[in-house]
Amino acid sequence: MKKLGLVSALASFGRHLLAIGVGIRYLFSEPRMTVRYPEYYIVPEEGYRGEVRFHRDKCIGCGLCARICPASAMKMYKLPGEKRMRPGINYQRCIFCGYCVSICPTGALELTQVNDVACYTLDEMVLSPDEFERERVSPAVKEGARPLKTRFDDRRGLKHVPD
Numbered sequence: 752m753k754k755l756g757l758v759s760a761l762a763s764f765g766r767h768l769l770a771i772g773v774g775i776r777y778l779f780s781e782p783r784m785t786v787r788y789p790e791y792y793i794v795p796e797e798g799y800r801g802e803v804r805f806h807r808d809k810c811i812g813c814g815l816c817a818r819i820c821p822a823s824a825m826k827m828y829k830l831p832g833e834k835r836m837r838p839g840i841n842y843q844r845c846i847f848c849g850y851c852v853s854i855c856p857t858g859a860l861e862l863t864q865v866n867d868v869a870c871y872t873l874d875e876m877v878l879s880p881d882e883f884e885r886e887r888v889s890p891a892v893k894e895g896a897r898p899l900k901t902r903f904d905d906r907r908g909l910k911h912v913p914d
């Protein structure tokens with residue numbers, strides 16, 4: 752019984768060594784799986800679901816976006832001086848499903864590919880209709896990061912190449 756335990760421990764140790772070896776090999780071999788963000792950024796593929804952008808001029812205030820949202824991330828606001836209610840979004844909750852965009856009857860919501868806007872506080876993640884309307888730009892793109900595309904690689908599975 753003791754012998755069996757020793758064999759299994761040695762086998763487990765061997766597997767750990769193997770995993771560490773694979774990690775070290777990938778650390779020094781090209782192409783790397785990770786990129787030097789924010790000097791480089793990976794351009795998402797078509798259909799990628801990033802942040803949602805609100806276009807107030809197209810909104811009829813129907814509230815369908817808030818009703819369909821499975822995460823209760825979209826909320827309607829009554830704004831002073833406006834007859835119609837307008838949506839705001841809570842990125843603490845949003846799961847980027849895109850339902851709100853699909854259901855909007857007027858195309859007032861648009862899925863963008865922005866995925867790297869960072870916030871210092873939780874409150875910053877809750878956008879009022881006014882904030883929701885503002886274009887959000889990737890900070891890396893703003894700083895002039897060089898774009899990379901992900902491509903299949905026979906050896907590694909994936910690699911990143913200049914866009």
Ligand code: SF4
Pocket residue numbers: 803819820821822823824825840844845846847848849850851852
């Ligand atoms: S993308 Fe999905 S989770 Fe996010 S606000 Fe729209 S419906 Fe809600």
Ligand code: SF4
Pocket residue numbers: 809810811812813814815816817836837838854855856857858859860
């Ligand atoms: S579904 Fe579209 S039109 Fe209706 S409230 Fe939302 S953004 Fe406005």
